[in-house]
Amino acid sequence: MSTVLETSLKQEVEHLAEEAFHKRLISGYGIGEYPHCYQIVYRGKPMHFSLEKTRVFLLNLLQLES
Secondary structure: OOHHHHHHHHHHHHHHHHHHHHOOOOOEEEEOOOOOOEEEEEOOEEEEEOHHHHHHHHHHHHHHHO
16 A cells, blocks of 8 residues: 555544544554554454554444444
């Protein structure tokens, strides 16, 4: 993935994670301990996903909440 696309995707994931956090759908988020992974804390359990999978997970979570 190019740096520009990765940066854009990372910004989108950050925005979605922040929104999910403020709606109390997740209890934490941030860059994971593994390279190219993003960490989401969901139901008290940390989960590590690629940026693409994190984006899909958060979109689905936010859609279910609506």
